Amino acid sequence: MCSSSECYAGRTGWFVVLALWTRLFILVGIYKAIGMMIPLLQVQFDTTTWILGWITSIIGAPAGLAGIFAKPIGRYLGPGNAVMLCGAMISVSVIIASFATSPVQLACVFVLLLGTGFGISGVLIKEAIGRCFNKNYATATGIARTGDSIGLFVCAPAAQIFLDVYGWRGATLLIGAISMHFVACGALLVRAGISSKSKYQELPGNDIISKPNRLPSCCFTFSKTVSENFDTRLFTDYRYWSVAIVACSTKFTFNMWIIYFVSQALSNGFSLEEAATFIAIGGIGGLLGKLVQGILVDRGVVSIVLLMGITLIISSAAFCVTPWLTSYWPMMTSTVVILTCSGALCCLLDVLSKQVLGVELPAGAFGWTAFTSAIVDVAIGFIPGWIYDSTGSYTTAFIFIGSVQFLPIFPLLILRYKQCVE
Numbered sequence: 001m002c003s004s005s006e007c008y009a010g011r012t013g014w015f016v017v018l019a020l021w022t023r024l025f026i027l028v029g030i031y032k033a034i035g036m037m038i039p040l041l042q043v044q045f046d047t048t049t050w051i052l053g054w055i056t057s058i059i060g061a062p063a064g065l066a067g068i069f070a071k072p073i074g075r076y077l078g079p080g081n082a083v084m085l086c087g088a089m090i091s092v093s094v095i096i097a098s099f100a101t102s103p104v105q106l107a108c109v110f111v112l113l114l115g116t117g118f119g120i121s122g123v124l125i126k127e128a129i130g131r132c133f134n135k136n137y138a139t140a141t142g143i144a145r146t147g148d149s150i151g152l153f154v155c156a157p158a159a160q161i162f163l164d165v166y167g168w169r170g171a172t173l174l175i176g177a178i179s180m181h182f183v184a185c186g187a188l189l190v191r192a193g194i195s196s197k198s199k200y201q202e203l204p205g206n207d208i209i210s211k212p213n214r215l216p217s218c219c220f221t222f223s224k225t226v227s228e229n230f231d232t233r234l235f236t237d238y239r240y241w242s243v244a245i246v247a248c249s250t251k252f253t254f255n256m257w258i259i260y261f262v263s264q265a266l267s268n269g270f271s272l273e274e275a276a277t278f279i280a281i282g283g284i285g286g287l288l289g290k291l292v293q294g295i296l297v298d299r300g301v302v303s304i305v306l307l308m309g310i311t312l313i314i315s316s317a318a319f320c321v322t323p324w325l326t327s328y329w330p331m332m333t334s335t336v337v338i339l340t341c342s343g344a345l346c347c348l349l350d351v352l353s354k355q356v357l358g359v360e361l362p363a364g365a366f367g368w369t370a371f372t373s374a375i376v377d378v379a380i381g382f383i384p385g386w387i388y389d390s391t392g393s394y395t396t397a398f399i400f401i402g403s404v405q406f407l408p409i410f411p412l413l414i415l416r417y418k419q420c421v422e
Helices: 011-045 049-057 060-068 070-077 079-097 103-132 137-144 146-179 181-192 218-230 232-236 238-267 272-298 304-324 328-357 362-380 383-391 395-406 409-417
Strands: none
Touching: 011 049, 011 079, 011 103, 011 137, 011 146, 011 181, 011 238, 011 272, 049 103, 049 238, 049 383, 060 070, 060 103, 060 362, 070 079, 070 103, 070 362, 079 103, 079 146, 079 181, 103 137, 103 181, 103 328, 103 362, 137 146, 137 272, 137 328, 146 181, 146 272, 146 328, 232 362, 238 272, 238 304, 238 328, 238 362, 238 383, 238 395, 238 409, 272 304, 272 328, 304 328, 304 395, 304 409, 328 362, 383 395
16 A cells, blocks of 8 residues: 555556546546637637636636645545546536536536546645655656646547537537546545555554643644645745746646647638647657656756756747747647647656655645646636737737746746755
């Protein structure tokens, strides 16, 4: 059994890797399918691009809020049971969305069920991987995160086929059915005996602290309980805020690319089939980026800060030049570069969190970072779509996305200067 006191990469660890792989496959598949449906939904619901894009982006809001409660929920239900419940919520939400008749109904379903399911399961699974893999953590994370790369490669063409054959409602039903596989991953975690218990030990009854006259006040007890379950002490730690800025910026830019790339490619004169091809080939680049970063970091070939800095700069430049690319191969190259860098960055974020904060704090850090990221998505997630509606072009929108991608350079330099990370 995997525990915080004895970490090993055995069968249990690989069950956790499979669970994260499946979660990411389903997550990207749903996001990508919604992104491809935006032009259809805009006509179906007689609404604007920015409203649909904003609805998709706010999925992260309940995910972030639910992530805060993932740690106590995992302790109460057990990580495996919690993941099974989350899988059912995700699948049911997508199936219900196929019956929606307005953007408001879509938003309600995505907020209440879809985002909550992804938020809780993401924190619990990533924490479990950190406990199960003391060595080769970057490699295990890279393998697990190939799920979204394969999701881009498989789901974009599959979603296009579903849309052509069954329409957007039938396509949504099929995606909801496929999402039910995540429930089986939770069942595997239950069978493997995954535990979320930390190193806290109950004090013996004859310990001096258990005497009535030494008991802390109710307020102190409540404060300590909240701090232990929700890791609120992170708020006073500059290391957490540095990691949070890096995570929020990179997640925001990737989500915006997922949502708006197809529409941007269409506005540049490409067909929907060509856009799907760009995404599928780009998914291979993301796959390679995730696998290669694990080898480079775990083998000590390059430091995590240097690798993150290089990928941030390159991907930021690629975001900015994408709107001017109207030829097939330059657009293909830009897509591969963006997804390769994004693939490496999403893995390096987890490694950075563990290196900077240690093995006990990432559960809270993952939850609060997701919450902060959700606030960012809700606050500015509508901006790219609003810019397009205002200007009729995605040029300024993608320059804005590229600028956000460059921001993490500064907190990375601070962490390196403070010698918090190699």
